[in-house]
Amino acid sequence: MSEAVIELNNLKKYFTINKGIGKKSYVKAVDGVTLTVNKGEIVGLVGESGSGKTTLARVVLNLTKPTDSEVIFNGVNLSKATKAEMKKFRSEVAVVFQDPASNLNPRDTVMNSIMRPMVLHGTPKKTAQKKAMEALEHVKMDSRYLNSYPHQLSGGQLQRIAIARALVLNPKVMILDEPTSALDISVQAQILNLLLDLQENFKLTYLVITHDLNVIRYISDRVAVMYLGKLVEYGPTEEVINNPKHPYTQGLMSASPILNPHDRNKEKYVMQGDPGSLINLPDGCHFHPRCPYATEKCIQEAPGNTILPNGHQVACFRV
Ligand SMILES: Nc1ncnc2c1ncn2[C@@H]1O[C@H](COP(=O)(O)OP(=O)(O)OP(=O)(O)O)[C@@H](O)[C@H]1O
Numbered sequence: 001m002s003e004a005v006i007e008l009n010n011l012k013k014y015f016t017i018n019k020g021i022g023k024k025s026y027v028k029a030v031d032g033v034t035l036t037v038n039k040g041e042i043v044g045l046v047g048e049s050g051s052g053k054t055t056l057a058r059v060v061l062n063l064t065k066p067t068d069s070e071v072i073f074n075g076v077n078l079s080k081a082t083k084a085e086m087k088k089f090r091s092e093v094a095v096v097f098q099d100p101a102s103n104l105n106p107r108d109t110v111m112n113s114i115m116r117p118m119v120l121h122g123t124p125k126k127t128a129q130k131k132a133m134e135a136l137e138h139v140k141m142d143s144r145y146l147n148s149y150p151h152q153l154s155g156g157q158l159q160r161i162a163i164a165r166a167l168v169l170n171p172k173v174m175i176l177d178e179p180t181s182a183l184d185i186s187v188q189a190q191i192l193n194l195l196l197d198l199q200e201n202f203k204l205t206y207l208v209i210t211h212d213l214n215v216i217r218y219i220s221d222r223v224a225v226m227y228l229g230k231l232v233e234y235g236p237t238e239e240v241i242n243n244p245k246h247p248y249t250q251g252l253m254s255a256s257p258i259l260n261p262h263d264r265n266k267e268k269y270v271m272q273g274d275p276g277s278l279i280n281l282p283d284g285c286h287f288h289p290r291c292p293y294a295t296e297k298c299i300q301e302a303p304g305n306t307i308l309p310n311g312h313q314v315a316c317f318r319v
């Protein structure tokens, strides 16, 4: 039986925006997401810009409170966690953001950057130094970089440092928000391979956010597809990529050229319309204005999740 590390059940995160005096409206950045990440697996979260991926990560990281429902981490409801449970949570979950430079303080040497989380957690300085050296080795960087400053390092090196820093508290879970998007393609591959090695060596669980389906295909066991605040499809990566059930996932697959180099001359299904906006959400299924199969029902009613026997989950009336 697989063990759930992160459990979300109908999780919501709304932001209030003022539209002038007395007028309020909501940005439903995360709107009823149900998702389980099991121990030792790599789950990819994919979706267009503005679909709510980073917001979801921030809620899971407890950087912002959910509007409704809660995050269950290793069986602990974070909204009711004790101080000791929160401390444990903070040491067990690490995060790496897209822009390596924003992960690190420009005035801190590599050594100080990597040591900071340990110092904050009360690790003695000597131990912290030793662990920082080890972490640098884990991310395959030479210890001569310990006294360098961020501006002296390349994007790939910075991302390695950010990963080393995330590793020092011996996390069980890493949340990686577009870990390779800012890097050039050969460096991307190196970082993805590094992440895969670390995951195996330290038995880590990953939630990887990306808009790049190639990254998802390369590293994740399961993939969740997000569209305007909702998960539209979730399942084993091969299954979702080879047999996408939601028209939005089909559109994403079709729009990803490198996934199907052999299909180059075949007629493609091109997704119509602009990525929708979270501010003026359509009624019914959020995807209906762009969906080639939309019916009257899709305009009026939002589809619930259908769970297929193989665990593949789809929010579409056609399934
Ligand atoms: N603090 C905030 N206050 C108000 N709105 C916010 C806040 N944070 C995020 N949003 C809104 O929530 C929506 C989702 O943003 P989010 O950053 O989660 O998207 P994303 O899927 O990560 O996009 P990208 O791929 O561009 O990183 C956006 O419309 C954004 O403007």
Ligand SMILES: [Mg+2]
Residues within 6 Å of the ligand: 053, 054, 055, 177
């Ligand atoms: Mg984002």
